[in-house]
Amino acid sequence: MMTSEEIKTADNTSQVSKKDLIKMAVNHGALGMEFSWNYPRQMHLAFCLMINPFLKKFYKNDKKGYADALTRHIAFFNITPQLAPFVGGVAVSMEEKIAKGEMEPESVNAVKAALMGPLSGIGDSIFLGCIRVIALGVGLSLAMQGNILGPILYALIYNIPAFLVRIFGAVGGYELGMKYLQKAQETGAMDKLVYAAGILGIMVIGAMSNSMVYTTLGLKIGTGEAATTLQEILDSILPGALGLGATWLFYWLLKKKVSPMVLIIGTIIVGVLGAYLGIFAA
Numbered sequence: 001m002m003t004s005e006e007i008k009t010a011d012n013t014s015q016v017s018k019k020d021l022i023k024m025a026v027n028h029g030a031l032g033m034e035f036s037w038n039y040p041r042q043m044h045l046a047f048c049l050m051i052n053p054f055l056k057k058f059y060k061n062d063k064k065g066y067a068d069a070l071t072r073h074i075a076f077f078n079i080t081p082q083l084a085p086f087v088g089g090v091a092v093s094m095e096e097k098i099a100k101g102e103m104e105p106e107s108v109n110a111v112k113a114a115l116m117g118p119l120s121g122i123g124d125s126i127f128l129g130c131i132r133v134i135a136l137g138v139g140l141s142l143a144m145q146g147n148i149l150g151p152i153l154y155a156l157i158y159n160i161p162a163f164l165v166r167i168f169g170a171v172g173g174y175e176l177g178m179k180y181l182q183k184a185q186e187t188g189a190m191d192k193l194v195y196a197a198g199i200l201g202i203m204v205i206g207a208m209s210n211s212m213v214y215t216t217l218g219l220k221i222g223t224g225e226a227a228t229t230l231q232e233i234l235d236s237i238l239p240g241a242l243g244l245g246a247t248w249l250f251y252w253l254l255k256k257k258v259s260p261m262v263l264i265i266g267t268i269i270v271g272v273l274g275a276y277l278g279i280f281a282a
Contacts (some may be wrong), residue, residue: 015057016092018171024050024092025085025170026163033081040260042078050084054092058099068105069095075109079116080123085166087115089173096178131161213243218281231281 024030029049036045048070055073059066079087091112097103139154217231234241250263274280 015096016054016174020054021085021089021092021170021174022167024053024088025166027053030085030088030166030170033079033084038260039264040254041074041076043081043084044074044077047077047084047088048073051088051092051095055095058095062099065099069098072105072109075112077112077116079120080127082127082162082165083119083123083169086169086173087112087119089170089175090115090177093174093177127158127162131158213246215242215246216281217242218278229281 027050029046029052032049033043033046037043038045051073052070055066055069059069073091091108094103094108094111098105098108135154135157138157139150141150142153143150217229217234219230220227221230221233222228231242238244253263254260271280
């Protein structure tokens with residue numbers, strides 16, 4: 001990692017400093033990733049707030065460009081909160097190129113989507129499955145003895161690594177992004193990079209639709225021990241087909257400007273009626 005205040009690039013035209021990136025890692029957007037969480041797009045508003053100071057800087061003389069950038073970054077986003085600044089750093093490096101007309105705007109969301117799944121798997125395992133468990137073990141054991149160090153140590157054990165990852169992740173994400181973006185431009189591999197990121201992003205969304213959309217049919221074909229559920233037949237053809245179909249249905253309805261609140265209420269009604277009538281299994 002660079003030791004100077006300003007981030008060095010090949011053409012020495014970067015508008016970003018380490019101080020700026022550190023501020024981004026601990027601003028209200030970065031620390032509030034789950035405060036504005038919602039079902040349709042999850043952490044999108046917080047992510048947009050996190051990188052907004054850079055968007056204002058890059059597009060200070062281009063109101064339309066600034067509006068388009070804000071629109072880009074309120075797309076769906078979800079990740080382990082501590083790793084959001086890393087993706088923010090990568091996104092900032094890409095937006096700097098987009099503002100100069102050196103990159104297609106669509107590329108930034110393709111890269112964000114590609115990073116969400118793998119980083120969430122790593123981040124959840126480390127912070128939720130490891131560090132939090134250790135912090136709770138130490139904190140609870142002392143708190144049960146009436147020791148005031150219990151909650152203090154819990155907060156320190158959990159938050160010190162979290163803030164280090166946030167800060168170094170923001171700087172590292174920007175530097176990594178600039179390094180590989182410059183190489184991609186020099187070798188002419190930018191189109192391939194964006195295309196590959198788009199494919200990976202689609203794969204991540206497909207995997208999420210299978211693991212996060214819980215729909216099971218309870219209807220049976222046949223009687224007695226020979227009876228087979230319709231769900232088993234569908235799984236033998238294409239596992240997760242129902243969840244994928246439901247995802248595409250919601251996507252289509254959202255494109256038709258159907259309100260997310262209407263979709264949520266409608267899903268609850270359909271789910272309750274379907275379970276009552278035996279169409280859906282528990």
